[in-house]
Amino acid sequence: MSIDPIVLRDATLSVGGRSLWSRLCLDIAPGEFVAVLGPNGAGKTSLLRVLLGLQRLSEGSVLVAGQEPRRGSPAVGYVPQQKGFDGDLGIRGRDLVALGAGGHRYGRPWARAAERQRVEAAIEAVGAGSFADNPIGRLSGGEQQRLRIAQALLGDPSVLLCDEPLLSLDLNHQRGVVELIDRRRRSADTAVVFVTHEINPVLPLVDRVLYLVGGRWAVGTPAEVMTGERLSDLYGTVIDVLRVRDRVIVVGAADSATCEPGGADHLHEHAQS
Amino acid sequence: MNDIGIYLQLPFAQHALIAATLIAVISGLVGPFVAARDMAFAVHGTAELAFAGAAAGLLVAGDAVAGALIGSLVVATAIGVLGDRPRERNSAIGVILAVGLGLGVLLLSYYHGFATAATNILFGQIFGVSTRDVVVLSVIAALVVVVMAVIFRPLLFASVDPEVAQARGVRVGLLGFVFVYVLALTVTEAAQVVGTLLVLSLAVTPAATARQLSANPLRVTAIAVGLALLAADGGLILSFAFDSVKPTVFVTFISFGGYALARAYRWLRRDGRILLA
Numbered sequence: 427m428s429i430d431p432i433v434l435r436d437a438t439l440s441v442g443g444r445s446l447w448s449r450l451c452l453d454i455a456p457g458e459f460v461a462v463l464g465p466n467g468a469g470k471t472s473l474l475r476v477l478l479g480l481q482r483l484s485e486g487s488v489l490v491a492g493q494e495p496r497r498g499s500p501a502v503g504y505v506p507q508q509k510g511f512d513g514d515l516g517i518r519g520r521d522l523v524a525l526g527a528g529g530h531r532y533g534r535p536w537a538r539a540a541e542r543q544r545v546e547a548a549i550e551a552v553g554a555g556s557f558a559d560n561p562i563g564r565l566s567g568g569e570q571q572r573l574r575i576a577q578a579l580l581g582d583p584s585v586l587l588c589d590e591p592l593l594s595l596d597l598n599h600q601r602g603v604v605e606l607i608d609r610r611r612r613s614a615d616t617a618v619v620f621v622t623h624e625i626n627p628v629l630p631l632v633d634r635v636l637y638l639v640g641g642r643w644a645v646g647t648p649a650e651v652m653t654g655e656r657l658s659d660l661y662g663t664v665i666d667v668l669r670v671r672d673r674v675i676v677v678g679a680a681d682s683a684t685c686e687p688g689g690a691d692h693l694h695e696h697a698q699s
Numbered sequence: 700m701n702d703i704g705i706y707l708q709l710p711f712a713q714h715a716l717i718a719a720t721l722i723a724v725i726s727g728l729v730g731p732f733v734a735a736r737d738m739a740f741a742v743h744g745t746a747e748l749a750f751a752g753a754a755a756g757l758l759v760a761g762d763a764v765a766g767a768l769i770g771s772l773v774v775a776t777a778i779g780v781l782g783d784r785p786r787e788r789n790s791a792i793g794v795i796l797a798v799g800l801g802l803g804v805l806l807l808s809y810y811h812g813f814a815t816a817a818t819n820i821l822f823g824q825i826f827g828v829s830t831r832d833v834v835v836l837s838v839i840a841a842l843v844v845v846v847m848a849v850i851f852r853p854l855l856f857a858s859v860d861p862e863v864a865q866a867r868g869v870r871v872g873l874l875g876f877v878f879v880y881v882l883a884l885t886v887t888e889a890a891q892v893v894g895t896l897l898v899l900s901l902a903v904t905p906a907a908t909a910r911q912l913s914a915n916p917l918r919v920t921a922i923a924v925g926l927a928l929l930a931a932d933g934g935l936i937l938s939f940a941f942d943s944v945k946p947t948v949f950v951t952f953i954s955f956g957g958y959a960l961a962r963a964y965r966w967l968r969r970d971g972r973i974l975l976a
Contacts, residue, residue, distance in 0.1 A: 498868020529856035
């Protein structure tokens with residue numbers, strides 16, 4: 427039996443004496459999509475940092491692709507949240523992708539031919555060919571995130587770690603990015619860990635939810651975890667979970683504003699206009 | 700107008716031309732990273748502190764150049780340690796700059812020799828470049844070129860996308876430190892040619908111009924080196940022709956002229972397309 431791409435056993439992370447989450451046990455199977463939810467400061471991004479090898483567990487153990495996490499592992503792809511680049515930062519979209527292929531290599535300043543081919547193929551695969559030569563600072567958030575996914579998939583990873591990749595994208599671009607990630611995990615059995623404060627854009631894809639709140643956690647399918655009872659227990663206060671058509675709305679959580687899809691979508695549209 | 704050919708047979712002019720060329724190459728090379736890392740103030744700070752280092756060198760060993768170079772390494776260490784976070788960096792440089800200049804003035808007041816050697820660094824002394832200076836400069840230029848070539852891609856990664864670079868295994872903090880040292884050496888050498896006060900015209904302006912014209916990192920670097928060469932060598936040769944004007948003046952004007960033209964071009968092409976994609 428082959429080992430799961432991500433194995434967390436009794437994993438505890440404490441920062442400055444405060445435990446972010448403790449005794450976390452989670453095995454993520456190939457091709458599985460796990461959404462990591464929870465309020466700000468619950469340690470969602472820290473979990474990704476542990477899986478990336480940037481932070482060590484305080485207790486317990488973690489294996490990524492069968493090994494201790496280490497920085498720069500080719501088995502791991504990483505998609506960060508969209509950020510603003512300077513309009514005249516001297517790099518193109520294509521160069522951002524290429525940095526994922528050889529940006530860690532010392533030596534000659536230019537990419538090898540084989541590397542350039544891989545970059546080209548990755549850009550085509552995410553449908554970014556038409557804008558890859560534009561300066562990075564002049565791309566929209568959605569275009570930038572497509573290139574991020576191309577960059578993350580270059581090394582043919584068995585694990586894809588995404589940190590709020592949909593933040594500040596409009597609905598159309600959110601859909602496009604989610605589709606790309608879904609296609610990848612189906613075609614290559616890549617396990618996906620998807621940190622988000624907003625489950626609805628990815629709800630149809632989510633196999634399991636990891637919900638982190640104030641040192642406690644819950645794991646299960648969305649139907650199991652996203653219930654008033656489970657979340658009230660987790661938060662230690664009364665939480666209601668509403669289901670409207672195919673959306674889940676959490677009411678009463680500490681940052682419920684960001685969990686309300688209507689409100690969040692409105693903000694996104696506003697930011698784009 | 701003078702005959703430039705006659706000048707070029709004179710050793711002082713040849714030394715000046717070699718020095719200007721070497722400094723243009725290394726300034727053009729570090730320039731795009733100065734821009735990407737938003738470190739123009741670090742250039743200005745280390746350049747001014749070359750004066751304090753020169754004063755210390757004069758007092759201790761009677762050698763302004765060696766003092767400036769060793770001083771630049773001290774300054775680089777201070778910037779690297781105090782300003783490791785980009786947001787704090789400019790305040791840290793301001794603090795170091797202020798105390799460094801105060802120290803420079805104090806040291807100079809104890810020096811009873813001819814202080815021109817230190818003040819020369821403020822305005823440049825291109826026609827005073829000795830054979831020894833050329834040798835020192837060649838070694839430093841070779842070092843800067845090799846280091847920049849070797850770290851080019853990881854440094855680019857760390858400069859434009861530090862979070863992902865770190866996740867991909869790039870030593871972001873270490874590279875930042877290395878770059879500050881390379882920058883300090885480059886700026887200190889450039890200060891001797893164009894002067895502390897005008898280093899920016901070789902280390903910042905050509906790269907700013909290049910970024911208006913291209914978004915390909917290698918081309919941006921090539922254009923920045925080319926423009927720095929044009930400004931430094933062109934300015935020097937023009938000053939042979941019109942010897943009432945200091946070369947520094949021509950260097951800064953050529954450098955700025957290129958920038959103004961590039962901005963004008965970008966303004967005319969408001970669709971955002973770039974010339975040399």
